[in-house]
Every structure is written in C-alpha cells, then in structure tokens.
Amino acid sequence: MSPVSRSAILGLLLGLVLLPGCVQEMANQPRIDPLEPSAFFPDGSGARPQVPGTIARGQLYADNAATTGREDGEPVQTIPIEVSAGLLAEGRKQYGIYCDHCHGSAGYGDGMVVQRGFPHPPTYYSERLLNVPDGHLFAVITDGLGRMPGYKARIEPQDRWAIVAYVRALQLSQHADASELPADLRNELTATDE
C-alpha cells in the first residue's frame, strides 16, 4: 500500500471517530421530561392523566373547616386557621398572582383584565361583601362565581385562607379610622396630609 493511500485511510478513520461528536445522543435521553411527547402512549403525551379515583401525594385533604371552608354545611364565620403576619404576607403574594389583574390591587374590581373588557367583578367594599362570612370568600375562591373560575386545582387551601385574610385586610384598610393608628403612624399620616 502506498504511503498516500495509507494516510488517506487513516484520515478517513479519524474522521469517522470524530463524527459521532456531531450527534448529541446524551442530550436527549430516553426518559420522559415534563410534558415531553412520548411515542409509548397512544395519545402521544408523556404527561399521564391521573387515574380516576386516585389521589396524588399531598392532595389528600381532611374533611374539616380548614379545607372545605364549611362547618355543618354552612360557611364558617371566621378563618379557621391561625392568622399571622406571615399568612397575610403570603396572602398578599397570592393575591398578586391570582386576583390582582381582575379585582385590582386595591380590590375595587377594576383590574387590567377588566379594563380590557372582562365583566366587572363586585368591589370588596359593598355592604354585602363587608359582612359575608369568611367561609363565603373561601368558597368563591374555591369554586368560582359567575364569570370567575374556581381555583381549587391551583391554590392550596392554606393559601386560599391567606387570600381571604388579605382581602379582609384590604377591606379594613378602606374603612379604618385614623384614630386607631399608633401615634407615630398617625403623625406620619397627618404630616403627609399637609
């Protein structure tokens, strides 16, 4: 074999060895990533629907007021879990994610989606909504009302109560008397007024 054809063969072999580098097999392994298509299942979807009658881990809820918002079939009057500053902060966060764009940051029902033509939800400051039991607000978040969809599949019961607490805080904020404020905050308020 002449030296030229030998080096040509060697070069070709080297090229063949390097060629697999162009295909990144490991980048797409046979496992199913979330929502990845899969040829294995007849519907082509890697994400499997829950089998009817099964309960996912962490979603077995006790049948009590904290998860249903009801007691003896009636909406509970007050929030059945402990209300803390932490719960209110969580409520504010959840409100920002799920409620703000329709109900508005201050709860007057004038959020951006409403300004774009969605039916106007009621303000939180009507006589009726100031006086409904907490369990009613929980039920509306859970199952929806009118055009509002239910959020039970998306918001955990604990966080639904957090939103209820935050809505109550909003209502208080629009009906509070300045004299109830601590002295330093009251001074700040009067200073801003001037």
Added chain:
Amino acid sequence: MPQIFHPSMNTISRVSIFGAVFFVMAAVGVGAAIVRSPYATEVGVVRVQPVPFSHQHHVGDVGIDCRYCHRSVETEAFAGLPSTDVCMDCHSVLWADSPMLEPVRESYRTGEPLAWNRVHDLPDYAYFNHAIHVRQGVACETCHGRVDEMPLMYREETLHMQWCLECHRNPEVFLRPSEDVFAFDWEPDESTPTGEELAALHGIESKTDCSTCHR
C-alpha cells in the same frame, strides 16, 4: 538528473506551509463562531407556535404575574406550562371569537393539549431546577431576558455551560431580593441589600463542582 521543481517552488512551499497554520486557525475559528451563532444557539430566533402567544401583551401590558401560568416555578424543577383552561379563564370572554385563538378553544373542547414548541431545552445531562434558583434570588429576567417586551418568545441566552458558570462562579453579582425576583426592568436602589449580603443571607456559595449540575 534534471531538477524536478522550478526554483519558484521554494516560495510556494513556504507560503503553503505557513498558510496551513492560518487555514487550521481559520477552520477552528469558523467552527467556534458557528457553535456560538444564533444558528446553533437559537438566541433571538423566534419559535413558531400553534398560537402566536405574546408575553409582551400578557406580562407587559396586562401585568399578569409569571406564576399565574408557570405555577410550579417556586416549588419544582419544571416551571410548568398552563393547561388550556387557564387560557380560558379570560378567553372564554375576551377575544372569544378570534380565529387566532381557535386552536385554544378546540383544545378546550376536545381535551387535546396544545403542542407548544419548547424554547428553552437543556440537554438531559444538565439537571436544572427552577425552584432553587428562584427561591435564592435569581430573577426570571436574569436568564429569560425582558420577556415582557417579547411579542413572540425566543431564547435570550445561549444556555451554554460557559454561560451557567458565569453566575455559578460569582453568584452574588446576579442576586436580588426574593420579592423582586418576578419583576421586570428592576434596578436596585439605596435600600436594596448588596449581592454579598443576599448571598450571606441565603447561604449561597460559588458552586462549580461537575456534580452540581451533572448528576
């Protein structure tokens, strides 16, 4: 014995030997440029989707929080994609007759999911987890760019390992307070803790072990 090569071959052979060096360098350079070009990285290249969904409209104009649709971003590796009924929360009323949204309504009627094309797809040997990044103060914007200004979705960053390491070597440069993680066009002010303070608060260290991401 006659001369096989003309004397001018001396010059030609020198030029071609030196030229070969430049040729190899140029070939390596072109290869590197292709790997980093949008052709390979898809940076700035819009993916065609079954519905021309606009993040600019939904995030920038309407102000819907990222987590309304990507709801597992704070708790799971995968940020989550909304099922069609999340679209229908609003679009059962708004633009309910729009031909553009017909695939959404059809999916809602039939239960057949919309087949979105993935914009950010890491290789399977890199184990990225959204929850830990978001919780420790890496903002959406830091990796995904100004999503609120993208009418159609594209990749803002290369997702190359080199790019991951830029942050994994010096995480404090890229951190922000937890409450600002989902904000766009965010700038620190004088009350914002520094990156070093945030790193100390969350116990964040430079993480460059191979096994941090390749498990």
